Amino acid sequence: MDSLITAAARALATGDPLGALKRIALRDDAPALALRGIAMAQLGEFVRAKALLKNAARAFGQKEAVARARCVVAEAEIALVSRDLIWSQRALERARATLQAHGDLMNAAHARNLQIRRLLLLGRLDEAERLLAGFDPSPLPPALRTAHELIIAGVAIRSLRTKTARAALARAERAAREAAIPALRAEVENAIRLMRVPAARLIARGEERPLLLDEVETLLASETLVIDACRNVVRERDMVAPLATRPVLFALARALGEAWPGDVSRADLLARAFRARHADESHRARLRVEIGRLRVELKELVEVSATERGFALTPRRAREVAVLAPLVDENHAAVLAFLADGESWSSSALAIALGTSPRTVQRALEQLAAASKVRSIGRGRARRWMAPLVPSFPTILLLPGPLPGS
Incomplete structure (x- = not known):
């Protein structure tokens, strides 16, 4: 040479x-x-x-x-x-x-x-x-x-x-x-x-505070019942109830977890789970059905009981209940988590990484672009998507992959 x-x-x-x-x-x-x-x-x-x-x-x-x-x-x-x-x-x-x-x-x-x-x-x-x-x-x-x-x-x-x-x-x-x-x-x-910046929020007993990654690890290893809004699962140590494909059930579980040890009114549950501003009898009937399904899904972990004004969650073994939430509750947060790496992505590559359909990703990108949260470069098959770098946007807990106990 x-x-x-x-x-x-x-x-x-x-x-x-x-x-x-x-x-x-x-x-x-x-x-x-x-x-x-x-x-x-x-x-x-x-x-x-x-x-x-x-x-x-x-x-x-x-x-x-x-x-x-x-x-x-x-x-x-x-x-x-x-x-x-x-x-x-x-x-x-x-x-x-x-x-x-x-x-x-x-x-x-x-x-x-x-x-x-x-x-x-x-x-x-x-x-x-x-x-x-x-x-x-x-x-x-x-x-x-x-x-x-x-x-x-x-x-x-x-x-x-x-x-x-x-x-x-x-x-x-x-x-x-x-x-x-x-x-x-x-x-x-x-x-x-x-490792030095907050990765998530802890919501427990009506209070909220940011958590570092090592604090998240400690929380998931504790005896606390965790309603994980980063992965849409309810977990208690190694026992995990996945609700990622049941968004209504997870919305109900999260609302009940945030209110624990108190209860949540039926009107608030309807607003959280169904986005119903003016509830009628059909909404209330659907709420009863979904609460029944939630009881079945979480029967090993919690009991969901009716109260005078709504419903309350009671853990079967855990002494504490906490909600682990992203720092920012954002629509299509998983897509933004991938784009936060600063690289340009095609919609097909995002679909592979997320394990979903290209059309689902394209709809998400169109909505994020309309909100000026992402931008595209190029056209046709050469089109790539990027997001502005936001140092405080959490990515790790929103990316796919098993967490401890999964």
Whole structure:
């Protein structure tokens, strides 16, 4: 490899894409095309970057399997950053196997990290942890060690294991200082900041206060009956009653939980669950039906009894009842939680990540755009959606994936 290619590769490794392009911008040989593609990706020019990497892979030819595999890994990283969630994972797995077989352990580790990051993005935490198990990052260079520790922290945060997350972030911070790449240090600082800001609200006995992530973890591990409005479940330690597909029942449960140990009037329940301003006999009949269904769904956890003016909730074992609510009660909060990462998303990628239909996501995006909470870029199949970065908007508890006890 000639000196210009070596110098460009070193510039890219230290996060200096412009320095790399100064050396190879006018060259069209296979190594230069690959490095130009990576440089363009670091500058955010993903379409041009993908084209350059595809050209580089063709230019390397069939005999240079390792070089082609490296191009595939670079393409996979661009697909992940640009939220192209339908990009072939089989191609990345084949590339990782090729790199491993030829002794390119650093790029094989990078490919593994990309696989895990995609699983984390989709909320498939069990699969991500299986890929992480038994992997020793100590031989890796500082930049890859930082990425690996950030992934461990991400899985731990999404699983609400805050001690594990803090330990991983401390290791990531040390590795990022060693790597001396400003963008990497900024990513670690953002992850650390997430642990220091409120993640949810606690509503109990008529009072309300913000909770940090470690306080949420403590709450869910306690004997308290928690009505979790972030995941739409009612839980008491390991006993979980999911109500995500029963919005009316969850609205009733939340109203009763917020009023505990008191009761809630029938008029207030009708307003919360059915948005009925002027209740008639049909609304009251429906309320009785839905209360009966709620009793069936929560029979192992609570008793719902009638009072003179409405209904009250009584836990069967727990001594306390609390509602865990998002910091901001927002329509389509899960969509906003994904868009809060600052990346541009297609509606199809959001549908995959949320596990719902593209049409449902499109309707949500149209409503959010009408309220000026998101904006679109491009048209047709190239259309992407973004949201303004709001530092206080909570994301972790609104993203898909199991919490403890699920």
